[in-house]
Amino acid sequence: MKLEEFITITNGLPVIESEFLCAGLPDPASFKVQLSRWQKSGKIIQLKRGVYLLAEAYRKIQLYEPYVAGVLKRPSYISLEKGLEYYSLIPEAVMVYTSVTTKRPGRFATKVGTFDFRHVKESLFWGYESVCLNNQTAFFAAPEKALLDYFYLKGRNISIDYLNELRLQNVEKIDMNKLLNYAQKFESPSMLKAAKIVGEYVSLYQKDEKIL
Numbered sequence: 001m002k003l004e005e006f007i008t009i010t011n012g013l014p015v016i017e018s019e020f021l022c023a024g025l026p027d028p029a030s031f032k033v034q035l036s037r038w039q040k041s042g043k044i045i046q047l048k049r050g051v052y053l054l055a056e057a058y059r060k061i062q063l064y065e066p067y068v069a070g071v072l073k074r075p076s077y078i079s080l081e082k083g084l085e086y087y088s089l090i091p092e093a094v095m096v097y098t099s100v101t102t103k104r105p106g107r108f109a110t111k112v113g114t115f116d117f118r119h120v121k122e123s124l125f126w127g128y129e130s131v132c133l134n135n136q137t138a139f140f141a142a143p144e145k146a147l148l149d150y151f152y153l154k155g156r157n158i159s160i161d162y163l164n165e166l167r168l169q170n171v172e173k174i175d176m177n178k179l180l181n182y183a184q185k186f187e188s189p190s191m192l193k194a195a196k197i198v199g200e201y202v203s204l205y206q207k208d209e210k211i212l
Contacts (some may be wrong), residue, residue, distance in 0.1 A: 002118060006192070011060045013138050016052040018162065047110050049071060065113050066131070066138030069097045072108055073117045076101035077128035078137035080153060083146030097189060098140070100125065100149055106163045118153050127182055144179040151194045152186065158194035161188045163201045171202045 012017050022028035034197040035052065038044045046091060051071060053063070066078050076099040078086065085094040098116045103118040127145030131138050141149060151158055176199050184193035 001034065003038065004032075006038070007054065007058050009069065010054055011058055014053075014061050014063055014067060015047070017071070018050045018052065031193070036056075045111050046132055047112075049107055053112065060124070062134050063112060064136040064138060065097055066140065067133075067136035068110075068112060069099050069115050070138055072115050073099065073101045073103055073106070075125065076103070076117060077141055079128070079141035079146045079149040081150065083143070084133075084150065086140055087143040087146065087173050091167055091169060100153075103168050107121045118175060120153070121196065122150070124152070124186065126185070142178070143173050144175060144182050146196045147179070147198065148182055148186065148191060148195070152188075154190060158197050160197065160201055160204070163198065166206075168198075168201065171193070174198070174202060176202065 009021075017033060022031055025031050035044065039046050039052070043055055043058070045055060047053060047068065069078060070076055078097060079100045080098040081090070081094045082098045084090045084094065085092065090112065096114045096116050098118065100120050101117045102122050102125050103117070105116050108115045127148075128139045128141045131140055131155070131169070139147075158164060179195045179198060183192045186192075
């Protein structure tokens, strides 16, 4: 396959997965060698083995990085700090796309971003929803699940002072009934305690807002 033909086939795709392109080819091995050459010449960018992007000059579609995260590790959903940023629950911009997965943990440092994956057991893989942008579907933890995932995977002792340090904000986006129900599903007394402390923090936060 010539480069021009390859670009025509793939320039509308956000991510190129060689496994699908090789299906039906008479000589997949030769095509993979060609991919390697295009990568070395900068025509395509490798995100991980078998997953590529066209170089920006050839791309016709704007890339949605959370979608890339979902392709790099299936199944997975954006959570923890990046999830908290997505809902504006913390003020900082978070550079790393952190996701939760039932697969092995790992990190991919690529030219389009750094993608970190944290492992949870299958019984904790829930509480997320789909978001579509530019015809690219990504998965994000609900705000309550992003917060609980953060507590669970960071292993911190949660207190009002800790939540102040986290600078938790826009707490009206947190559904306290959902947070408590989610915390119970963790089947962990410490997680239920953490959710109740968040409830105390929300009450104090809302009281301060009324005073201001």
